[in-house]
């Protein structure tokens with residue numbers, strides 16, 4: 001007898017749950033929505049407030065400060081290119097989405113990682129959830145996000161947070177677990193309370209690993225934000241999407257190139273912070 | 284009141300720890316209990332008290348429960364049963380906060396792999412205990428620098444641990460423990476990770492620091508030579524149980540069982556045992572004022588050909604030999620003064636037996652053990668040879684040998700140590 005006859009309506013159950021949530025948790029979604037859109041629009045207007053070349057200089061200065069003049073020069077040139085391709089506004093929109101989503105993902109993910117490192121049971125509960133979050137095709141997150149938050153930037157950010165968070169949790173947990181047990185014991189043996197050990201010993205020593213997690217979060221966020229751009233989050237994703245739908249290879253390439261430029265910048269800068277952190281602990 | 288008092292302490296890892304303790308108390312074997320309850324009985328019925336200023340060494344094979352036991356003393360591993368008191372205060376009755384206070388002020392710890400904070404400077408590491416106690420920065424740095432100076436690290440304050448050698452890192456660990464002025468120092472294999480030479484250097488430094496500081500030290504090691512060098516008393520652990528507690532001499536002369544015997548059989552006894560630990564009551568001695576006739580009578584009674592001569596305060600004056608005594612009698616002298624020879628071979632109670640061999644061989648009389656001019660005892664050659672030639676030491680004359688204090692135990696120059 002074919003198994004198909006026993007249709008299990010998993011989809012229907014999920015729909016029911018989503019319906020229930022839209023009916024009963026509307027206040028929560030509204031709160032999240034207004035918080036996120038305020039954050040996004042503030043950041044976006046800050047980024048767009050100065051003329052593009054000023055911001056290019058600032059970004060290049062950051063690049064110079066963390067990695068030296070070659071990277072600074074590269075950043076100045078490449079970000080100027082974005083502006084000169086006429087994609088500055090879209091790029092800044094994408095950047096603000098990435099930064100907000102990464103910020104939220106880290107703010108939620110790092111404490112979850114800390115909890116997981118301290119509690120075996122929580123850790124084993126989190127593990128399959130994180131696996132699921134990472135293996136689920138990223139587009140799938142957009143569906144409930146749109147259902148709960150409508151079309152626009154907020155669902156894009158929410159989907160991105162969910163998609164980009166796992167490395168923050170995982171690498172925070174890993175980093176904390178890797179801290180030498182004897183060093184933690186040394187904290188305890190002198191009567192330090194748990195919070196002090198966490199903030200003064202464990203987190204500083206786990207920081208290189210946590211920063212590697214942050215780096216991954218940002219890279220995942222960037223890739224997801226582009227996808228989210230296709231469904232109304234705007235920014236470079238929308239540019240790419242337009243290129244695809246109109247079979248406009250040139251436009252698609254310009255959008256894609258801008259994404260790559262931002263990815264390189266964000267990656268190198270966060271990686272450099274990670275290196276700084278690890279230099280501090282490996283004295 | 285003892286500085287540290289441990290009574291009937293059990294530490295069993297696992298869910299059914301209490302059931303396991305109950306079974307162990309009924310006398311069931313460790314393995315049997317471990318299997319039946321799916322637990323690890325790491326410490327079984329440990330009891331001992333440590334006096335202030337004492338170095339108490341816990342020695343045993345890897346896995347015998349030493350680390351667990353020492354962590355029971357500051358409740359980093361709360362005992363499953365039994366009591367631990369520091370200065371008469373039962374630690375188990377303290378609240379979490381009081382316990383942390385105790386750790387910050389009274390008990391500190393030194394770790395096998397140093398347990399230093401790599402992201403903090405040497406000074407910040409040394410000041411950790413004070414920082415925990417919320418001592419203000421200036422005072423904290425002053426005391427941390429003081430502790431660093433004490434261990435010989437002046438000038439390294441602003442370095443990071445990773446920039447120091449192993450021995451120096453452990454000095455930071457020691458400074459961190461000393462900076463809090465804690466009375467009790469727990470040292471879990473503190474020197475085991477160091478090179479042999481550095482290691483014996485650290486042992487000597489600890490002993491000399493201890494002379495000034497008079498801390499109560501619980502020192503864990505798996506190295507018998509280290510145990511004997513440092514320990515006022517040594518507790519030997521096996522499979523979670525303490526099988527013997529005693530001074531170096533107690534353990535060498537009267538090992539409690541085959542396990543302990545197997546530990547001590549490789550020890551270079553001539554280096555570890557001291558003159559003071561094997562000396563005997565001098566029978567062949569005479570007061571200087573007793574005169575030649577009495578001397579002759581003594582010699583006949585003791586069937587010996589020479590006597591040690593002492594004054595009435597038991598200070599060693601010299602020796603009287605039979606031919607000289609007879610000659611003096613023939614000359615009609617009434618005093619021993621004229622015939623006392625001063626060339627008596629003497630050793631101090633701290634002299635290792637290895638250094639007694641040559642004087643003993645060259646002397647007609649038993650070696651005189653002398654301290655501040657006073658005759659404490661003698662070592663006849665047979666006694667010396669017996670003490671050295673008894674690797675499995677079943678002690679016929681243990682009583683005579685047990686009086687020496689363990690701090691007199693000399694350094695062994697075998698720096699590699701006996702790994703057990």
Ligand SMILES: Nc1ncnc2c1ncn2[C@@H]1O[C@H](COP(=O)(O)OP(=O)(O)O)[C@@H](O)[C@H]1O
Nearest residue numbers: 296323325343344345346347348349350351352
């Ligand atoms: N946290 C723990 N959980 C379970 N078993 C432990 C734990 N710590 C130590 N043990 C076990 O207790 C026994 C004694 O270990 P330990 O005290 O470290 O011995 P030692 O320091 O003498 O090498 C060993 O069998 C060890 O595996």
Ligand SMILES: [Mg+2]
Nearest residue numbers: 349350351472
């Ligand atoms: Mg150990």
